[in-house]
Amino acid sequence: MTPYWFTNGLPHIWRPYCQMKTETPPLPVVATQGCRIRLADGRELIDGIASWWSVCHGYNHPHIVQALEEQLRVMPHVMFGGLVHEPALKLAKRLTEITPAGLSRVFFADSGSVAVEVALKLALQYWRNKGKPKKDRFLCFKDGYHGDTLGAMSVSDPEKSLHKAFRNSVIKQYVVDIPADEYSFAEFDALLAGVHGNIAGLIIEPLVQGAGGMRFHSADILAEIHRIAKKHNILFIADEIATGFYRTGNLFACNEAGIAPDIMCLGKALTGGTITLGATLAQEEIFEAFLDDDPDKAFMHGPTFMANPLACAAANASLDIFEKEPRLKQVEAIEAQLARELEPCRDLPGVVDVRVKGAIGVVQMEASVDVRALRPKFIEHGVWVRPFKDIVYLMPPLVIAPEELAVLTGSIFSVIASEAKQS
Numbered sequence: 001m002t003p004y005w006f007t008n009g010l011p012h013i014w015r016p017y018c019q020m021k022t023e024t025p026p027l028p029v030v031a032t033q034g035c036r037i038r039l040a041d042g043r044e045l046i047d048g049i050a051s052w053w054s055v056c057h058g059y060n061h062p063h064i065v066q067a068l069e070e071q072l073r074v075m076p077h078v079m080f081g082g083l084v085h086e087p088a089l090k091l092a093k094r095l096t097e098i099t100p101a102g103l104s105r106v107f108f109a110d111s112g113s114v115a116v117e118v119a120l121k122l123a124l125q126y127w128r129n130k131g132k133p134k135k136d137r138f139l140c141f142k143d144g145y146h147g148d149t150l151g152a153m154s155v156s157d158p159e160k161s162l163h164k165a166f167r168n169s170v171i172k173q174y175v176v177d178i179p180a181d182e183y184s185f186a187e188f189d190a191l192l193a194g195v196h197g198n199i200a201g202l203i204i205e206p207l208v209q210g211a212g213g214m215r216f217h218s219a220d221i222l223a224e225i226h227r228i229a230k231k232h233n234i235l236f237i238a239d240e241i242a243t244g245f246y247r248t249g250n251l252f253a254c255n256e257a258g259i260a261p262d263i264m265c266l267g268k269a270l271t272g273g274t275i276t277l278g279a280t281l282a283q284e285e286i287f288e289a290f291l292d293d294d295p296d297k298a299f300m301h302g303p304t305f306m307a308n309p310l311a312c313a314a315a316n317a318s319l320d321i322f323e324k325e326p327r328l329k330q331v332e333a334i335e336a337q338l339a340r341e342l343e344p345c346r347d348l349p350g351v352v353d354v355r356v357k358g359a360i361g362v363v364q365m366e367a368s369v370d371v372r373a374l375r376p377k378f379i380e381h382g383v384w385v386r387p388f389k390d391i392v393y394l395m396p397p398l399v400i401a402p403e404e405l406a407v408l409t410g411s412i413f414s415v416i417a418s419e420a421k422q423s
């Protein structure tokens with residue numbers, strides 16, 4: 001039975017990334033548990049993408065639920081201007097302890113995109129405060145994605161990203177391919193040697209570019225990009241909103257390359273995927289550039305719901321779980337199973353690559369898939385999988401059981417195989 005709220009409310013909702021004229025209706029959801037999403041008609045779907053990559057501990061983890069309930073009764077929200085509270089200060093201390101060396105200051109934001117905006121603004125004002133206001137552009141990478149707000153859009157891939165329509169309305173940045181060999185690194189080095197006087201920082205999704213196309217680069221490449229950025233006095237901003245919290249195998253993707261970014265953005269799995277929160281961490285040296293008798297040198301940013309106590313309590317509970325439960329081992333097991341079970345897709349018509357990194361499994365198709373045809377087929381298999389462009393991928397909760405993961409990988413093989421047969 002279709003719920004009344006679905007019928008009544010649907011004509012008033014504007015849905016994300018969606019051509020509302022042609023898109024099929026969304027599915028009414030009534031509950032979540034573990035790795036499953038329960039629909040209003042009673043069906044259950046295994047979630048293969050962890051609610052946009054955020055639900056790392058599975059849905060409704062009792063420890064986070066309890067932390068949220070307790071915080072809810074005491075203080076769901078209080079402003080962060082002139083006031084501080086235990087959940088935020090505890091979280092700030094813990095984040096600086098687990099993130100790469102030297103990231104000692106945390107600015108809380110209310111989403112990933114805003115955490116990126118904060119990172120960009122910090123980098124711009126850092127140079128202004130240091131007397132180098134001409135360093136006011138960013139270097140970013142093709143296939144990159146850093147969020148949906150204007151600043152974040154400006155550093156995402158201008159051609160391929162979800163933001164094509166706004167290409168001419170955002171600040172032009174330097175957009176280059178991720179260097180891959182000695183030759184392209186020499187070019188990259190030469191480019192930065194020429195334009196570093198105009199560049200405040202570079203921003204990168206370390207190891208895995210997510211929404212821009214699920215592309216991987218090696219830890220060596222990441223380390224080399226970092227080295228060249230530092231050589232030319234350019235701030236290195238790591239957007240770990242998707243890669244953080246073991247998604248690529250290490251607690252943070254930067255760890256695999258042994259680098260410490262100047263600025264780092266967190267979001268998505270930060271609260272275990274329960275409630276929105278972003279964080280921007282900076283090296284002490286960056287923070288110090290804002291300390292001055294001149295009030296204009298202060299960092300001018302402060303979202304209304306900054307450091308929301310509920311969100312910080314959820315994030316603290318999520319960190320407790322990371323300390324107690326064997327996520328690293330689970331990611332290793334997921335990586336092995338994804339590699340084993342997605343590999344057969346390589347022989348299917350239309351598939352050009354299969355790649356796995358941590359708890360990310362990607363089947364790369366030759367051309368854009370017919371998303372509208374594919375998505376309902378996954379529902380028939382009892383799974384929640386959302387291909388986009390030429391990518392069919394899995395980023396399941398890190399707690400997914402091997403049997404559930406097998407259903408997900410099996411569904412990908414079957415759906416791609418049945419598509420191939422039809423065309």
Ligand SMILES: *Cc1c(COP(=O)(O)O)cnc(C)c1O
Pocket residue numbers: 111112113114116145146147148205210211239240241242267268
């Ligand atoms: C999702 C994402 C963002 C944006 O986060 P929101 O919470 O959706 O604003 C930014 N950067 C990366 C790498 C992301 O994957």
